[in-house]
Amino acid sequence: MPISIDEFDTHDPTHRETNAQRVVRFLVENRDKAYKAVEIAEATNVDRNSIHPVLNRLEERGLVRHREPYWAIGDLEAVRDAMVFSSAAALLDETVGSESRAEWLRASESEDTERP
Structure with a gap:
């Protein structure tokens, strides 16, 4: 799929x-349709077996809308907020490092043992 300059x-x-x-980028770029x-999978190079779970998660977040069998972009303000x-998050990961779930769990466990 070509990209803009x-x-x-x-x-x-x-x-x-x-x-x-x-998927979101594709649907935003084609928000009039x-x-x-399967068409979204083909246009975005997302595996056909993965497209429905991706679309369902996006629908749960209000980023896409669904009327069987079609999918379209959801509320553009919600999409913008999600992208921001x-x-x-990507900038923070790049500048201070990504978060580690294991570290968060260890920290919470040590707090629990330190309490009177």
Whole structure:
């Protein structure tokens, strides 16, 4: 699938877009249409076996809408908010390191043992 020259100029080959990000980007770019899941999978190079779980998670978050058998972008403000959050989280991961669930659990366990 071709990309715009602006996207080409800012393309970072070390950044790997998630399936959800690819689906949302595709649906935003084509917000005047609704697609069948298989069409979205083909357009975004998301595996056909993965597309329904991705779309269902996005629907739960209000980022896509579904009317059998079609899918379309959801509330654009919710999409924007999700993208801002994702960008902020990526920036924080890049500058201070990503969070570790194991570290959070160890810290919470040590707090529990330190309490009187």
